[in-house]
Amino acid sequence: MSSEPKSVNDANMPPLVSMRGIDKIFFGSYANKGVDFNLKRGEVHALLGENGAGKTTLMNVLSGIYAPDAGTISIDGRDVSFRSPRDAIASGIGMVHQHFMLIPALSVWENMLLGMGGIPFVMKKHEIVARIKELSKRYALSVDPEAYVWTLSIGEQQRVEILKMLYRGTKVLILDEPTSVLTPQETRDFFVTLRVMTEAGHGVILISHKIDEILSISDRLSILRKGEHIGTVNASGVTRETVAEMMVGRVLRPIKRPDSERHGPTILSCARLSARNDRGALSLSGVSFDLAASEILGVAGVVGNGQGELCEVLTGLRSLDSGEITLKGDNVSLCTPREFIRRGVSYIPVDRKGMGLVPNMNLKENAALKRYWKKPASVKKIFLDWEYIAGLTGELVARYAIQADSLASPVRVLSGGNIQKLMLARELSEAPSVILAMHPVWGLDVGAAEFVHERILEERERGAGIMLISEDLDELMELSDRIIVMSRGKIMGTVRRPRDATKEEIGLMMAGESMEATR
């Protein structure tokens, strides 16, 4: 194989991957409908689309996890039919899933070998470790082969996943939202690795919804919308706006954030908060900040750097090791979750179906979850006033335009966007004074995300203090009045003018550099 990427793609050579007319149906609805896709040697090909557009489904078909209901796949010009991931791997297809497919209880080198053929019955650890070291040097993917996976950071685990694919001679590497767990700097290193791979003749498929990033690294883009292939374009010939329009099907509305700086008095004040995570490790240490009324305080950081624990501490769900929380002048450090709710703290957790709502209970029951114990939902302390609850739920459903067959249908049958709307409706219905919103638009399509952002801004106008926890720097810089950046349970710095800051600065803090002095 030539090392010159240009000559790798001879006009008469078949594409590395060619998928034609792929259909995949889940419960009677099309996740993919007649999708065509092809990948050339030595290219980075991005697969773009909103959540639910069918990107991951299409790639699960290519990697043998789902069997397509119609359509054909060929690799290097030969028709293939995968009955399991094993077949796909044998044809050189390797996928790095958004939720990593690693076994935490095994070491890195053991994870490498999983499911591979040609390994002797008794494994020769030294040879394997040496080969991993060689690969990790060649592709600039540093990792300790003998470490247990559960001890690694998310970034390291991603490198293990990529190495795992390279170890078994993958020709086509599929990466599902790979940069969502990386800092901007880590992302740049990661793109270098991708280029080393394509220069060696591999093909890379990148699933993403971050348009800017995709335009900078990809050679071509294919866009999916509602399960259908909208088009394939060269990255050099398109703008951000045209791609966004292809993804969403309409022109995007920019967020209209009032530039007023009318902060009210401080309502929430945290002093040197420290707390432990479920494993007992210190995951918040000495976190101090104030939140004012009519302020949106952005919290930036890579997932798992203490943001979740911070929210739990501020809602009474996790006990403090030390520190003090003051809410509207009262010390609430030892309060129970219900006490926090009573005092007007609303929480929009990232785990909507696990922590936010009860999926098997219906809309009415879920709407009443945070008020069933008090009047008027509760009658004489032990009975529920269903008539009142139904009225309230109906009102919320109408006001938030929630699509549901009936108020009595279980929440689990709603779409992701409607689930989030219902939770928002419940959390905002009692005019809270503090709102903790964790990744509030994660997994939502553009329309629903716009709606959520508008509601958050309305709450700011009303006078609520809002903490917006997100990994999406664009979102944070667009909406926040201030941003604090967290890394390893500490606040690395505060950005006072988010719209003048650069992603580079915030990225350095996310990576653990203290920048308090610069601003």
Place this chain on the structure above:
Amino acid sequence: MDILIPMLAAAIRSGTPVLYSVLGEILTERSGVMNLGLEGLMLVGAFAGFAVTQSTGSPYAGLAAAFLAGVLVTLIHAFLCITMGANQVVSGLALTMFGGGMSGMLGRGHIGETIKGLSPFRIPILGDIPLIGPVLFHHDIMVYISYILVAALGFFIFRTRPGMNLRAVGENPRASDAMGLSVAGIRYFYTLVGGGLSGIAGGYLSVVYTQMWVEGMTSGRGWIAVALVIFSIWHPFRAALGCYLFGGIDALQMRMQAAGTSIPAPLLLMLPYLMTLVVLTFISIRKRQGILLGAPASLGNPFRREERE
């Protein structure tokens, strides 16, 4: 010494049937399938071993039949839990009742009948070592095989490729599937082998230990085995330790009953469960200290490839 050596030897003999069952269940649970039907499987194995030994005159044929009977009955559990994705606890409990009823019904006319089973023999050289010889090496062939099995499984699970695949499937079937392992195939294999070993455990009771058939003769050893799997933290070496500890307690309570002491035997028989509680507490303390230890992460969870999370 005169009391200690026979006591320790009795501990080994009494612990051996439980050990077979525990080793089998370790394999089953390492693959992510929980089988709470050990008590029933042991009873079926015990009766099959007894019946085949009685009719053929060969205790080896009896033990082979016990293994096969264990495998066959476990096939029900494997089909329900792996292919159909049924609740493993319910299916396991059903297996216990099925095994008890089945063996009781088939063995109705044979209660108390005796057979000629396996006899102990001394291993040359090893058997002559003072203390260790009489305790460890004056037994029947099944005890010696169990020593080898413990060592072999300890090596197999942690050092070999199929052993690693076994652990992977029990920890994260979705990832294992994505890496090309056959989750259902691996789970079927180890669930059936595990059931077969419980069958042998029962066969040992009837063919070697008592050399007769008594209805319900396992008297709770299957449940002790379930508890000892947790005690062992899913490791064959600690399993051997736990089983011999149990065997020691069992031997002790028999002797104490014979000597007519005032400590009630059931109190001593509770000890294995107490040990299990202590280990469970230990595991959760370690977990809080950030050390991953304990049950295979997806133990008890059925796996379906196309189910979306």
